[in-house]
Amino acid sequence: MMLGLGSAGVFLLAVSVQSGHVAQDSAFWKEETKERNYYTRYHNMTEISKWMEQMKRENPDVVSSLVYGQTYEKRNITLMKIGVSSTNRKKAIWMDCGIHAREWIAPAFCQYFVEEILRTYKTNSKLNEIVKNLDFYVTPVLNIDGYIYSWINESTRLWRKSRSPGTGGSTCYGTDINRNFNANWGVVGVSTDCCEQTYCGTKALSETEAQAVTDMLVKMSGDILAFFTIHSYSQMILVPYGHPNISAPNYNELMKVGLGAAKAIKDVHGIDYTVGTPSEILYPFTGSSQDYARQIGIPLSFTFELRDQGEHGFLLPEDQIQPTCEEAYAGVQHIISYAHDKAFYSSAATITATLWTTLLAAWVTTATVG
Amino acid sequence: MFWRLVFVLLILTVDHGNSTLMPKIGTEPSVGSGQLQNSFLPGLDNLTTTAKEGEVVEVENVMMTGVLHPSHYPARRAATVVQHYLNTRYGSPYRWVFLSTVHKGSAEDVTDIGRKYHLELTVQDTISNVSGRCSAELVFPEGAEQGAPQVNASCDELLQSNTTAQEEVFYQQHIASNNPVSGDNIPDSHGHMEPTMKPFWHLGGVASSFIMLRESNESTMYNMAQVANFTQLETENNQLRFQYHVLLHEMVSQEIIHWKLLVTWSPAEGVKVLQTELQPKCHCEVPPNTTK
Numbered sequence: 001m002m003l004g005l006g007s008a009g010v011f012l013l014a015v016s017v018q019s020g021h022v023a024q025d026s027a028f029w030k031e032e033t034k035e036r037n038y039y040t041r042y043h044n045m046t047e048i049s050k051w052m053e054q055m056k057r058e059n060p061d062v063v064s065s066l067v068y069g070q071t072y073e074k075r076n077i078t079l080m081k082i083g084v085s086s087t088n089r090k091k092a093i094w095m096d097c098g099i100h101a102r103e104w105i106a107p108a109f110c111q112y113f114v115e116e117i118l119r120t121y122k123t124n125s126k127l128n129e130i131v132k133n134l135d136f137y138v139t140p141v142l143n144i145d146g147y148i149y150s151w152i153n154e155s156t157r158l159w160r161k162s163r164s165p166g167t168g169g170s171t172c173y174g175t176d177i178n179r180n181f182n183a184n185w186g187v188v189g190v191s192t193d194c195c196e197q198t199y200c201g202t203k204a205l206s207e208t209e210a211q212a213v214t215d216m217l218v219k220m221s222g223d224i225l226a227f228f229t230i231h232s233y234s235q236m237i238l239v240p241y242g243h244p245n246i247s248a249p250n251y252n253e254l255m256k257v258g259l260g261a262a263k264a265i266k267d268v269h270g271i272d273y274t275v276g277t278p279s280e281i282l283y284p285f286t287g288s289s290q291d292y293a294r295q296i297g298i299p300l301s302f303t304f305e306l307r308d309q310g311e312h313g314f315l316l317p318e319d320q321i322q323p324t325c326e327e328a329y330a331g332v333q334h335i336i337s338y339a340h341d342k343a344f345y346s347s348a349a350t351i352t353a354t355l356w357t358t359l360l361a362a363w364v365t366t367a368t369v370g
Numbered sequence: 371m372f373w374r375l376v377f378v379l380l381i382l383t384v385d386h387g388n389s390t391l392m393p394k395i396g397t398e399p400s401v402g403s404g405q406l407q408n409s410f411l412p413g414l415d416n417l418t419t420t421a422k423e424g425e426v427v428e429v430e431n432v433m434m435t436g437v438l439h440p441s442h443y444p445a446r447r448a449a450t451v452v453q454h455y456l457n458t459r460y461g462s463p464y465r466w467v468f469l470s471t472v473h474k475g476s477a478e479d480v481t482d483i484g485r486k487y488h489l490e491l492t493v494q495d496t497i498s499n500v501s502g503r504c505s506a507e508l509v510f511p512e513g514a515e516q517g518a519p520q521v522n523a524s525c526d527e528l529l530q531s532n533t534t535a536q537e538e539v540f541y542q543q544h545i546a547s548n549n550p551v552s553g554d555n556i557p558d559s560h561g562h563m564e565p566t567m568k569p570f571w572h573l574g575g576v577a578s579s580f581i582m583l584r585e586s587n588e589s590t591m592y593n594m595a596q597v598a599n600f601t602q603l604e605t606e607n608n609q610l611r612f613q614y615h616v617l618l619h620e621m622v623s624q625e626i627i628h629w630k631l632l633v634t635w636s637p638a639e640g641v642k643v644l645q646t647e648l649q650p651k652c653h654c655e656v657p658p659n660t661t662k
Binding site for chain 2: 041042151154157158160176191195196197198234272274276280281282283309310311312313314315316317318320
């Protein structure tokens with residue numbers, strides 16, 4: 001009798017936990033017609049700033065913003081915090097876009113990402129649960145100075161770095177912010193020539209943009225479940241570390257989750273994304289934000305390199321913004337779901353809950369019978 | 371007994387998962403305080419701390435030999451060189467191929483020759499979307515002068531796709547024209563181009579392949595980033611002639627490299643590049659009165 005009730009408790013518990021694990025709701029990327037035009041175009045920094053304000057105004061209960069640093073040219077670096085308010089300290093997902101100025105599809109993706117969450121969190125049960133349990137911290141454009149510079153005219157369009165001045169009387173500008181983090185800084189895959197595209201700076205965190213991210217990650221590191229940094233191009237999901245001889249302790253997990261994300265991406269429009277460390281699939285390099293995030297203990301740290309594979313390269317046509325964002329969204333959501341479920345549905349929790357149910361059933365039985 | 375079980379369960383429930391309610395009881399390393407989680411090998415840690423500012427350590431670049439992982443970069447870079455080769459041989463304003471997939475690859479050192487790759491790959495024509503499977507052999511020559519890679523490749527059907535009609539129309543349209551055509555920024559900042567500019571974009575890509583093939587080695591990966599501008603010159607020997615200024619993107623260094631090319635084409639002769647001229651790296655800066 002007690003065994004029967006205990007089993008029923010286990011069964012009921014198993015069912016309720018499983019519904020949380022249900023595979024990605026196809027509504028995540030279903031075609032909708034509501035105001036899609038905005039998200040099929042590239043936007044300059046003024047427009048993106050206005051859009052951030054609009055998102056806050058239209059969704060005051062779930063969106064707030066935070067200025068967490070300044071660029072070299074003294075512009076505010078702003079992130080959007082998205083999630084259902086809670087009195088408890090919540091877990092977090094970090095996403096930044098536009099570390100490299102010319103990768104315009106990246107800020108476009110951050111905008112799309114925010115819009116999709118705001119559009120579907122009320123009706124999508126999985127997403128609804130996620131925004132209750134954690135907050136998204138999204139920086140639509142990190143390298144604001146570089147991004148603005150790349151919008152000046154055709155000759156500046158392919159700018160990559162920050163806009164801090166060079167040293168030693170050089171007329172060259174800019175440091176590669178994604179070589180400037182304090183993660184094996186300056187060791188491999190960098191240039192010491194301030195005129196070159198992978199110039200790592202005069203020292204680690206010489207760039208205020210990298211310092212701003214570092215400060216936030218240190219403040220939040222215990223709470224961040226997953227870290228995303230969005231780039232283009234190559235169609236890749238990179239996992240730490242960029243140094244050829246250093247492996248992340250959870251490399252297998254990173255690869256498993258990354259490959260799951262690549263499958264989710266391919267299911268949308270058939271596009272292949274390659275998964276691996278930079279040393280495996282791209283080129284070795286150190287000082288990246290992804291490496292720093294992993295190094296300070298954020299277990300799931302990914303760099304997304306969006307479309308394409310060289311045909312248009314950085315100059316991805318606007319008619320590819322939507323499909324690119326749809327597939328990347330599916331990839332990112334796969335990882336977010338995994339991270340969320342790992343934190344809130346770990347096997348220890350399941351076992352404990354099962355035992356509680358069994359115990360409760362037993363107590364109820366003995367109380368009524370005994 | 372029962373209550374002891376309840377007590378144990380209480381501890382279990384509170385201890386894990388709900389870390390929002392309880393402070394961590396010191397079982398995990400405290401990473402919130404900025405401590406670095408040390409996953410470095412001891413030797414390499416010394417590397418970081420003793421390297422002087424500006425001293426980049428050259429990590430020994432062990433060349434992959436034997437069977438290559440098809441989606442790792444050594445096979446991928448070599449296959450991209452094959453793509454460039456195929457475009458120099460078969461490309462036109464209406465045929466421009468790109469690497470899709472590497473199926474198999476292997477590499478070996480050949481004494482006094484260099485590094486030899488065997489590859490099985492699929493390329494796709496970006497215009498017709500026709501795919502074709504190719505077998506290729508390529509050699510990156512060793513030695514100081516480091517000449518262009520030598521490529522041998524054969525592909526199934528792909529390159530027999532019928533572009534003759536379109537090419538003929540395009541050729542006739544421009545060969546006797548009193549209105550020499552020109553264009554710039556193809557694609558533009560937003561990735562757009564006029565439909566009439568598309569064949570010139572393809573032609574620029576194919577012409578760029580001659581340079582990209584010549585300049586490639588195992589540490590590079592080239593794509594054409596943009597046609598900065600092109601101008602039609604006077605027809606000579608029934609060949610359409612163009613001056614092109616192209617921007618190449620080199621993936622490993624992330625540099626944008628400017629080249630000027632003298633290009634000829636006809637349906638009969640295919641694409642030829644008569645002259646190439648590397649443009650100096652421009653450190654010309656736009657005055658910084660950028661609006662916020």
